[in-house]
Structures are given as C-alpha cells and as structure tokens.
Amino acid sequence: MSAAFKDGYELQIMEQVTDSRRTVEDERRLIRACAAAAQPVGSQDGGSSRFVYVLAAFSALGGFLFGYDTGVVSGAMLLLKKEMNLSALWQELLVSSTVGAAALSALAGGYLNGQYGRRKCIMLASFIFTVGGIILSLAPDKTVLLVGRLTVGLGIGVASMTVPVYIAEVSPPQLRGQLVTINTLFITGGQFIASVVDGAFSYMEHDGWRYMLGLSVVPAVLQFLGFFFFLPESPRWLLQKGDSQKALEVLTQIRATENVSNEYDSIKCIIEEEEKEAEGGPVLCRILACAPVRRALIVGCGLQMFQQLSGINTVMYYSATILQMSGVRDDKQAIWLSAATAFTNFLFTLVGVWLVERVGRRKLTLGSILGTGVSLSVLAVGFLLSAQASPPVNLHPTDPMSLNSTCTHYRFCEQCMLDPNCGFCYYENGSNISDSSCERVDPANTELAASGRCSNGTKESLSPFWAYNYCPTSYSWVVLLGLILYLAFFAPGMGPMPWTVNSEIYPLWARSTGNACSAGVNWICNVLVSLTFLHVAEYLTYYGAFFLYTALAVIGFFFMLGCLPETKGLMLEDIETLFSRRLCTCGTPGGENPHYIRPRLDLGKLHYGTLELEEGIAYISLQ
Ligand SMILES: O[C@H]1[C@H](O)[C@@H](O)[C@H](O)[C@@H](O)[C@H]1O
Numbered sequence: 001m002s003a004a005f006k007d008g009y010e011l012q013i014m015e016q017v018t019d020s021r022r023t024v025e026d027e028r029r030l031i032r033a034c035a036a037a038a039q040p041v042g043s044q045d046g047g048s049s050r051f052v053y054v055l056a057a058f059s060a061l062g063g064f065l066f067g068y069d070t071g072v073v074s075g076a077m078l079l080l081k082k083e084m085n086l087s088a089l090w091q092e093l094l095v096s097s098t099v100g101a102a103a104l105s106a107l108a109g110g111y112l113n114g115q116y117g118r119r120k121c122i123m124l125a126s127f128i129f130t131v132g133g134i135i136l137s138l139a140p141d142k143t144v145l146l147v148g149r150l151t152v153g154l155g156i157g158v159a160s161m162t163v164p165v166y167i168a169e170v171s172p173p174q175l176r177g178q179l180v181t182i183n184t185l186f187i188t189g190g191q192f193i194a195s196v197v198d199g200a201f202s203y204m205e206h207d208g209w210r211y212m213l214g215l216s217v218v219p220a221v222l223q224f225l226g227f228f229f230f231l232p233e234s235p236r237w238l239l240q241k242g243d244s245q246k247a248l249e250v251l252t253q254i255r256a257t258e259n260v261s262n263e264y265d266s267i268k269c270i271i272e273e274e275e276k277e278a279e280g281g282p283v284l285c286r287i288l289a290c291a292p293v294r295r296a297l298i299v300g301c302g303l304q305m306f307q308q309l310s311g312i313n314t315v316m317y318y319s320a321t322i323l324q325m326s327g328v329r330d331d332k333q334a335i336w337l338s339a340a341t342a343f344t345n346f347l348f349t350l351v352g353v354w355l356v357e358r359v360g361r362r363k364l365t366l367g368s369i370l371g372t373g374v375s376l377s378v379l380a381v382g383f384l385l386s387a388q389a390s391p392p393v394n395l396h397p398t399d400p401m402s403l404n405s406t407c408t409h410y411r412f413c414e415q416c417m418l419d420p421n422c423g424f425c426y427y428e429n430g431s432n433i434s435d436s437s438c439e440r441v442d443p444a445n446t447e448l449a450a451s452g453r454c455s456n457g458t459k460e461s462l463s464p465f466w467a468y469n470y471c472p473t474s475y476s477w478v479v480l481l482g483l484i485l486y487l488a489f490f491a492p493g494m495g496p497m498p499w500t501v502n503s504e505i506y507p508l509w510a511r512s513t514g515n516a517c518s519a520g521v522n523w524i525c526n527v528l529v530s531l532t533f534l535h536v537a538e539y540l541t542y543y544g545a546f547f548l549y550t551a552l553a554v555i556g557f558f559f560m561l562g563c564l565p566e567t568k569g570l571m572l573e574d575i576e577t578l579f580s581r582r583l584c585t586c587g588t589p590g591g592e593n594p595h596y597i598r599p600r601l602d603l604g605k606l607h608y609g610t611l612e613l614e615e616g617i618a619y620i621s622l623q
Pocket residue numbers: 184187188191307312313345494495496522526
C-alpha cells in the first residue's frame with residue numbers, strides 16, 4: 001500500500017502485519033499522522049506566520065512580570081526599610097512571601113489550566129498582577145504591602161506554568177524551542193528593567209518604592225487587553241475539550257494558511273486515541289501509574305530542581321555584595337552595577353534563544369550545567385582565597401553596648417562578616433587596611449554601624465569604610481570572574497531549558513498537571529535556597545556554600561546526561577515516545593538524523609511501528 005501526498009511525499013508501507021482490530025479509518029488516520037510528522041523540519045504545514053510571534057510576545061509579558069516582580073523588590077526594600085522602619089523579619093516576609101505564594105499557585109494552576117484553558121489562565125494572571133500592583137503602590141502600611149506581595153506571587157505562579165505551555169502549543173515544531181525560550185528572555189528582561197527602575201527611583205527620598213512596585217500594572221493591563229480582544233485559546237486545548245471547529249479556525253489563523261489539515265489531523269488523531277485510552281481518576285495518579293509520563297515528570301521536576309540548586313538567585317542577589325568586594329563602595333554605584341549583572345543575564349539568555357534550535361535542548365543544557373559547575377567552583381575558590389587573606393581586627397571597642405555584643409569577639413574580618421549582626425569598620429591606605437574593628441550593625445539600616453565611628457554615614461575623605469556582608473580583599477577579581485562566567489554559562493541553558501523542556505515533554509492529558517508540579521518544584525527550591533543561604537554561609541562560610549552548589553551542579557549534570565532526551569524538531573504529540581523505552585534515553589532515537597520520527601509505539605490498540613525518511617520518501621514499517 002502506498003499513498004502520494006500534495007507536498008510531494010510518497011508514503012510507502014514496507015511491511016504490514018494484519019491487525020484485526022485496526023479499521024480502514026484507523027489506517028487512514030495513521031498515514032495522515034505519520035505523513036504530517038514525517039515532513040522535514042521547516043516545511044511543516046503552513047510553517048510560521050507573524051501572528052505566532054505576536055502571540056509569543058504577548059504571552060511572554062507574563063514572563064516579564066515574573067522577572068519584574070521578583071527583581072524589583074530588592075531595590076524597593078532599601079527604601080521601604082527606612083520609610084516604614086521594617087524589622088529583618090518583615091523584610092524577609094515581604095521578599096519570600098511572593099515566592100511562597102507563587103509555589104502554591106503554580107501547583108493550583110494545573111487544575112485551572114486543564115479546566116478553563118490557557119487563555120483564561122493567562123488573563124487571570126494578568127488581572128491578579130494588576131490588582132497586586134495597585135495594592136502595592138497604594139499600600140498605607142506593611143500589612144497591606146504583605147497582602148500586595150502575596151497577591152503578586154499568586155499571579156507569578158499561574159503565569160510561570162501557563163505561558164510556556166501556551167507558547168509550546170501554538171508554535172510550529174521548528175520554532176517551538178525558540179519561542180518558548182523567549183519567555184525566559186522576558187523573565188530576565190523583566191529582572192533587568194526592574195533593576196534600572198530601582199536605580200532610577202532610588203534617588204527619590206519618599207514614596208520611590210510606590211513607583212517601583214506599581215509600574216508592573218502597565219504590562220499586566222496590556223497583556224489582559226491583548227488576550228481579551230484578539231489572542232486565541234490553544235488549539236490543542238480546544239481539541240481536547242471537543243471544540244474541533246474552533247480548534248481548526250485557530251490553527252488556520254495562527255499558521256496564516258488554509259493548509260493545516262495534516263497538522264490538525266495528526267493532533268486530533270492522537271488526542272482521540274488518548275481519550276480512548278484514558279482511565280478515570282486524578283491526573284496525578286494517572287501520571288504516576290503510567291511509566292513513560294512518570295519518567296517525563298521526574299526529568300521535568302529534576303531540571304527545575306537543579307536550576308534552582310545551582311544557585312542562580314543567590315548569585316544574582318549577592319551580585320551587589322560581590323561587586324562591593326571588588327572595591328565598589330558607593331551604594332548607588334552598587335545598584336547600577338547589579339543592573340549590569342541583570343543585563344548580562346538577559347544578554348546571555350538571548351544567546352540561548354539563538355542556540356536552542358541550532359544545537360538542541362540536550363546539548364545546550366549539558367554544556368550549560370557543566371560550565372555553571374566550573375564557574376561555581378571559580379566563585380568558591382575566589383571566596384576561599386579572600387577568606388584566607390582576610391584582614392585582622394586590630395581595634396576593640398570598649399563602650400558597654402559593644403562589649404555586650406558578639407562582634408567584639410572576632411579576630412578576623414571573615415568571622416565578623418559571617419555574623420549577620422556585625423560589620424567591619426576600617427581605614428584603607430592603598431592596599432593597606434588599618435584601624436579595623438568589628439562593630440554591631442544598625443538593624444534598621446545595614447549600611448551603617450549601630451554606634452561608633454562607622455555609624456554616622458559621612459562620606460568625608462577621612463571617615464572610615466563600613467563593610468557589611470563582605471571583607472575588603474585583593475582576590476575580588478577571581479570572584480568577579482566567577483560571576484561573569486557563571487552568568488555566561490547559566491543564562492543560555494540552565495535558565496531557560498527547564499521551562500522549555502517542561503512545556504514539551506508531557507502528553508496533552510498530563511501537560512497542565514506536569515507543568516504545575518515542575519513549576520511548583522522550581523518555586524519551592526527557590527524559597528529553600530534563598531532562605532537557607534545565610535545559614536549555610538554561617539556554617540560552611542561563603543566558599544563552603546559555593547562548593548556545595550558546585551557539587552549539586554555536578555550531580556545535576558549526571559542526572560541530565562542520563563535522562564534528558566532531545567526534543568528538538570519533534571511534534572509535541574511524538575515526544576512522549578522518547579520516554580517509553582528505557583528509564584533513561586540518551587539522545588534522539590534516530591541519532592543525528594533530524595528527519596527521523598518514531599511515531600507512537602504500542603499505544604495499546606494501534607501498533608504504529610517506525611517511520612524513516614529517505615530522499616523524500618517516508619518509509620513506514622508497521623508492526
Ligand atoms: O529561568 C529563570 C531565570 O533564570 C531567572 O533569572 C531566575 O531568577 C529564575 O529563578 C529562573 O527560573
């Protein structure tokens with residue numbers, strides 16, 4: 001049996017074993033599905049239209065808000081803690097509450113996504129962002145601020161799990177990786193813009209934080225209006241809900257061509273099969289009971305876990321400190337240099353967008369985590385050298401208040417710096433440190449000591465320097481090198497790939513729940529790493545903490561080496577099969593041949609066999 005297709009492909013069935021359960025209709029569907037899948041990358045039905053870019057950009061505003069709202073708080077906090085006299089606990093609460101709320105809402109987002117669709121969830125997230133931004137900018141006190149931060153966190157969680165899924169579902173296979181990675185580009189772009197806004201409003205003595213926190217309303221409203229007026233629901237979700245007519249319309253609109261029948265048929269055929277196979281019960285239980293999807297979930301959650309365990313948010317958060325170690329003393333200058341760090345993160349994410357369809361997800365992720373591990377060890381060595389050359393404390397304050405504090409017991413700057421209650425006060429003459437003391441920090445403003453010569457904040461040439469959280473060191477260049485290397489390696493791969501791969505690896509019925517779980521794991525690990533960093537540093541010192549992250553990155557590398565398959569160029573409907581053979585598949589089943597597709601094997605009722613392309617002819621071997 002053979003069939004010719006409009007696109008010039010001839011389909012030849014090499015071998016056919018009669019299967020009494022297969023009907024003629026099944027055969028037809030199979031051939032169509034395989035033919036659609038067999039088209040070489042770049043010639044899928046309809047290819048791409050400009051509309052799909054508009055769609056991706058509007059959805060990625062969700063990523064922008066994720067980045068903006070998680071990034072802006074550090075600058076806002078500098079002003080807030082002075083204006084509202086916030087204790088350390090309140091500062092911690094206002095920062096972490098958002099991430100905690102994001103973890104919960106990402107988990108709940110799975111249900112909402114499956115039930116109400118991607119479009120409604122994105123609109124819900126932008127509505128929540130708008131309300132949160134308004135609450136924050138008008139907040140009269142810290143309790144209302146907390147409510148605003150929690151609200152924004154709920155929006156971030158839903159957006160973080162919905163947007164990649166939506167973009168993946170509307171994209172043609174050859175552009176999917178790039179378009180989903182644009183969402184992470186928007187996350188890092190949001191973090192960068194947040195740091196610029198922080199810098200600009202840090203000069204405002206009063207209410208600067210209201211503008212910082214409130215500005216997020218603008219992109220949120222824009223996204224809401226875009227989805228409300230002209231952006232469509234995902235055609236895959238519509239098909240799953242049985243709205244075939246609307247799904248066909250949307251697919252035609254997105255691909256900007258009438259010629260979408262092959263793609264439409266292959267999606268439909270597989271969704272129908274899934275429906276036939278579907279058993280009852282909660283989706284998570286079905287995922288756990290179905291080996292290939294369970295494996296996909298382990299890979300997805302593992303990727304998200306190792307993204308956070310390799311310390312991205314600690315490195316970003318402490319970039320200001322790292323830069324201060326390198327001799328940047330002025331606070332305003334340090335804020336602008338953190339903006340440069342955020343920009344570097346953004347710039348290298350752009351490299352990821354460029355590379356993802358060229359080298360594929362697997363190579364990009366493996367190269368990235370390997371480089372991240374090496375950079376983390378450079379950072380650790382930099383901190384180690386700085387600790388070993390730590391300047392001694394040679395003045396011991398004698399006033400009664402100081403005598404009661406633990407700070408006076410320390411003999412070296414390193415010990416003094418690791419105690420969150422103390423800071424290092426010193427004079428500098430060239431590379432010589434003199435008249436140094438370890439003093440209590442002002443709990444309301446860590447830029448000053450609580451008493452003594454470092455407490456008045458004058459910037460006269462004869463006044464001493466105050467170092468909180470760091471020690472002056474001549475090895476700061478090693479740490480700076482580590483920071484730059486870290487961002488250059490992390491941002492193109494480990495930053496975006498966990499989101500991109502998760503949007504691809506689950507079959508439709510498990511996609512919302514799978515992404516909800518993996519995004520939840522990302523946020524939970526994010527809270528864990530940021531909340532534990534200071535304690536880990538206190539017990540293990542800075543270099544110990546960074547050696548620990550190095551070890552975690554190495555474990556992550558081996559995990560991905562063993563378990564991460566290549567999903568580049570495949571139809572979403574074909575990706576599930578990558579997890580169906582062994583626990584850990586290495587690479588694409590067809591090796592380097594990008595045209596090789598292994599259609600769904602052993603789906604129970606239909607046994608599809610394999611399909612290979614050779615000089616424009618698709619060969620199917622049915623089993
Ligand atoms: O992919 C993103 C990105 O790398 C961000 O810079 C980081 O702050 C997020 O935690 C991460 O999920």
